[in-house]
Amino acid sequence: MVASSSRAWTLKRSLDTVDEVSHAFHLPAALRARLGDYDPLTIEAELADIQAEIDDIAFDLYAFSAADRAAALGSSGTEDEHVNDAADSEDDDGAEAVDQTDGLLSWAAGVAFGRFDWRLATGERETPPEPEPFDPLPAKSPGMLPDDEEPFHAHSGILVDDQGHPNDLARLIEEVLARVEAPVPADVRRWLQRDFFPLHLKQYSKSRRKAPIYWPISTSSGSYTLWIYYPSLTDQTLFTAINDFIEPKLKQVGQDVAALRTKGSARSRDDEKNFEALQTLELELIELRDTLLQIAQTYRPNHDDGVQITAAPLWQLFRHKPWQKILKDTWTKLEKGDFDWAHLVMAYWPDRVREKCKTDKSLAIAHDLEHLYVEPDLKPTKARGRKKASE
Numbered sequence: 562m563v564a565s566s567s568r569a570w571t572l573k574r575s576l577d578t579v580d581e582v583s584h585a586f587h588l589p590a591a592l593r594a595r596l597g598d599y600d601p602l603t604i605e606a607e608l609a610d611i612q613a614e615i616d617d618i619a620f621d622l623y624a625f626s627a628a629d630r631a632a633a634l635g636s637s638g639t640e641d642e643h644v645n646d647a648a649d650s651e652d653d654d655g656a657e658a659v660d661q662t663d664g665l666l667s668w669a670a671g672v673a674f675g676r677f678d679w680r681l682a683t684g685e686r687e688t689p690p691e692p693e694p695f696d697p698l699p700a701k702s703p704g705m706l707p708d709d710e711e712p713f714h715a716h717s718g719i720l721v722d723d724q725g726h727p728n729d730l731a732r733l734i735e736e737v738l739a740r741v742e743a744p745v746p747a748d749v750r751r752w753l754q755r756d757f758f759p760l761h762l763k764q765y766s767k768s769r770r771k772a773p774i775y776w777p778i779s780t781s782s783g784s785y786t787l788w789i790y791y792p793s794l795t796d797q798t799l800f801t802a803i804n805d806f807i808e809p810k811l812k813q814v815g816q817d818v819a820a821l822r823t824k825g826s827a828r829s830r831d832d833e834k835n836f837e838a839l840q841t842l843e844l845e846l847i848e849l850r851d852t853l854l855q856i857a858q859t860y861r862p863n864h865d866d867g868v869q870i871t872a873a874p875l876w877q878l879f880r881h882k883p884w885q886k887i888l889k890d891t892w893t894k895l896e897k898g899d900f901d902w903a904h905l906v907m908a909y910w911p912d913r914v915r916e917k918c919k920t921d922k923s924l925a926i927a928h929d930l931e932h933l934y935v936e937p938d939l940k941p942t943k944a945r946g947r948k949k950a951s952e
Contacts, residue, residue, distance in 0.1 A: 565611045565614055565615055566615070567694065568607075568611060569608060569611045569612070569615075570694045571691065572604050572607055572608050572611075573608065574691070575599065575604060576601060576604055576605075578593060578596075578599075578703075578704075579593050579599075579664065581664070581667065581668060581671065581677070581702075581704070581764065582764055582765060583702060584698050584699055584702050585702060585703070586702040586703065586704040586705070587681060587688065587702075587703050587704045588668070588681055588682055588704060589661070589664040589665045589667070589668040590659075590661050590664055590665075591661045591662070591664065591665040591743065592665065592668075592682045592741065592743060595681075595682055595684070596681065596688050597688075616630075616633075616634070620633070659760070659764065662746060663756070663760050665738070665743060666734060666746065666749065666752055666757070667757070667760065667761065667764070669733075669734040669737040669738050669743075670730065670734055670753075670757065670775065672713045672737045673713060673714055673720060673730060673733035673734055673736075673737055674716075674720065674775065674788075674790045675706055675712030675713065675714070675716070675790075676705060676706065676774075676790075676792075677704050677705055677706060678704060678705060678706040678707070678710065679713055679737055679740055679741055681703075681704060682741040682743070683740070683741055683742075688703065689703040713733075713736075713737060713740075714728075714733055714736075716728055717793070717798075717801050717805065718789065718790045718793030718794060718795075718798055718801070719787055719788065719789055719790070719798065719801060719802055719805070719806060720733065720787075720788045720790070721785075721786070721787050721788065721806055722750070722753060722754065722777075722785070722786040722787075722788065723785065723806075723810065724750070728806075730753060730788050731749045731750040731753050734749050734753070735749055754783070754786070757775075757777075758773070758775070758777050758881050758884075759881060761773050761774075761775055762881065762883075762884055771868070771869060771884075771887060772867065772868040772869070773791075773868065773884070774790065774791040774792060774868070775788055775789075775790060775791070776788065776789040776790075776791060776872060776875070776879070777879065777880070777881070778802070778849075778853075778875060778878045778879070779849075779878065779879075779880045780842070780845035780846060780848070780849050781845050781848065781849075782841070782845060783880045784841075784842055784845060785810065785842065785845065785846060785849070787802050787806055787807075789802070791864075791868060791871070791872075792864075794862050794864075794871070795862065796860060796861050796862060798862075799853050799854075799856060799857035799860055800857050802853060803850055803853055803854055803857070807846055807849060807850045807853070808850070810846060811843065811846050811847065811850065814839055814842055814843045814846065815843060817839050818836070818839045818840060818843060821835065821836045821839070822836070849878070852877070852878065853878075856874055856875065859908045859909060860874055860908070861904070861905060861907070861908040862905065863903075863904035863905060865904060866903045866904055866905050869887065869888065869891050870891060870895065870900060870903050870905055871905065872888055873888045873889075873891040873892040873895055873905075874892065874905070875888070876888035876889045876891070876892050877889075895909070898910070898913060898917075901913070901914050901917055901924060902923075902924060902927045902928075904928070907928060914928060914930075915930065915933060918930045918931075918933040918934060919933050919934060919935050920934075920935070920937075921934075922934045
């Protein structure tokens with residue numbers, strides 16, 4: 562039975578090697594066969610055989626009758642099982658299988674951000690050996706880029722959806738796929754603009770915990786998007802977004818607008834459409850710059866707060882409505898004082914937090930303000946005398 566259990570663990574782990582949020586992740590399903598045989602159907606069938614073998618051993622040990630075995634295996638399909646299945650499905654909302662093309666593109670985006678290591682797909686890096694079942698979980702999955710290795714593309718923690726820009730994410734995804742000799746879909750940019758974040762949010766959610774690590778910060782119409790990499794986020798990231806991306810883009814758009822304006826009545830119909838589009842983009846970029854600048858003045862992100870709280874001050878800049886609503890609700894709760902344990906709160910409401918620290922020791926410790934805590938006076942306990950026995 563020990564050998565069968567060990568084999569089952571290996572097989573289950575091999576299934577997880579294509580799941581990018583797993584500690585066992587190696588490569589997306591479209592590339593996984595490059596590391597050796599990988600046939601999910603065959604693996605599932607062998608797992609079913611092992612499960613049946615272990616069940617038979619257990620049933621024999623406990624002298625189960627045929628009826629007992631059928632009941633234990635759930636062949637009757639009781640109502641309780643259906644309820645449990647529904648609960649499991651709710652808890653595993655991020656574990657649904659990802660389409661192979663989506664998984665490949667998501668991995669390529671991760672390579673562009675410096676999260677995953679493309680060299681496993683090219684054979685430039687050997688596959689790490691399989692750990693033992695009870696080894697500590699690794700800080701990084703085998704498919705992630707080791708700390709001492711150069712990333713596929715050096716950047717400041719921000720990529721952009723802007724054709725022609727050196728940090729254009731769509732172009733980088735295409736370059737990654739070309740490097741590993743994988744098929745490049747026809748319209749990567751369209752996938753990036755419409756499909757990527759909803760997919761990513763679902764992948765990086767588990768029950769009530771939602772933790773996307775690639776943040777699309779956009780203009781009001783979504784015509785210009787900055788992709789911020791959460792693990793690289795600092796209190797300078799928003800300033801970098803303004804100075805290195807938005808301001809140069811504004812300058813370029815302003816020059817294009819001026820050039821078309823000088824044409825005057827000589828502008829063609831296409832020129833007029835382009836002129837209007839550029840003017841709109843210019844106004845939206847100014848709005849995005851001013852909003853980011855306002856937020857950046859007091860924005861002090863801390864990764865210990867988690868993704869949702871850290872992203873909450875930026876809620877109005879996300880265009881994905883379900884995520885925007887979650888962040889807006891989170892921001893409202895932050896304003897009300899529901900999450901005053903968060904480090905971020907000190908940047909916005911320091912007086913409120915300090916006052917609470919005077920009476921809440923755990924809060925004072927969380928903010929390293931234990932010196933503010935005042936121990937309450939101990940109330941004297943009344944001595945309880947014995948009643949005299951009646952004579």
